[in-house]
Amino acid sequence: MADYSPTTAATNSTDYMKAMQQTTNPAASAPENQLDQADFLRLLTTQLQNQDPSDPMDPTQFVTDLTQMSQLEATTKMNESINAMTTSFQSMQTMQAASMIGRNVQVNGGDFSHVEGNDSQFVLNLEQPLEDVKVVISDKNGMVQEIFLDELNAGEEYVTWDGIDEHGNVKGSDVYSVTAYGLDEAGEIEMIDTIVGSRVNSVAVADDSSVTVTLATGEKVAMDQIREISG
Incomplete structure (x- = not known):
């Protein structure tokens, strides 16, 4: 010591x-780390x-x-x-998300993208058994086609529309809407949740790093809302 x-x-x-x-350069004398x-x-x-031996430090x-x-x-x-x-x-x-641009996805909703000459498929999600189930396809001018499914059990039911209207005409590529409903045991009308398909047009990343996709219908949905991806 x-x-x-x-x-x-x-x-x-x-x-x-x-x-x-002495004159010094603060930047030069400052510690690097x-x-x-x-x-x-x-x-x-x-x-x-x-x-100091007389006052040792602790x-x-x-x-x-x-x-x-x-x-x-x-x-x-x-x-x-x-x-x-x-x-x-x-x-x-x-x-x-970027790899999904141009691909088809299924999301919860009522608007879907239909391509002329192709079938459009959507899913009905029933919470309870229903009778006299009807599925109505519409465009901006009104009803296009009505599909009768009679009685359905609770669960998911796949429905296909061939792109033909009620007069036998082939409908062109456009955004259409689907509405489904049926009667419960008491005879009351119950709406049915639908899962529809649409094409992904673009992808956006928000400030909080969350990713959303914009569909051909114009709807913006989060990644976790997408149920299925197809070519």
Whole structure:
């Protein structure tokens, strides 16, 4: 342990004042990195070597700070790893959504994209058995076709429209609407939830990194609302 004397302290003070009076470049003298554990250990060793023997320092608080700093470093590294994983996941989600552009998807709703010459399929989601079930296909001018399904049990039922209207005409490619309903045991009319297909026109990424797709119907839906993807 180094000896302590007033003469040594005075000399060190004089040298310190001279150093403070010299013109320095703050950017050049600033540390490049924050203190790490090795720096803390060096500071602790230096303080112990140069402490005043008549008034020795208590290293307890210093060691406590070092322990806290170790915990902070571990937490920081864990946060960096989590942020990296989150960024990677968001990139994968965006790429996955972009790959759906031009493809057909099924979502909960009533509007669907019909392509002339093709069949359009949708799903009826019944919460209870219904009788006299009717499915009505409409466009902007009104009803196009009505499909009678009679009695259906609870669950999902697939329905196909061949693209022919009630007069036997082939309908062109456009956005159509489907409405389904039936009668319950009490004879009351119950609406039926429908799952329809549409083409994905574009993909958007919001500020919060959530991904939405814009369908050919103009509707915007979140990724988790898509039930099925087809070519």
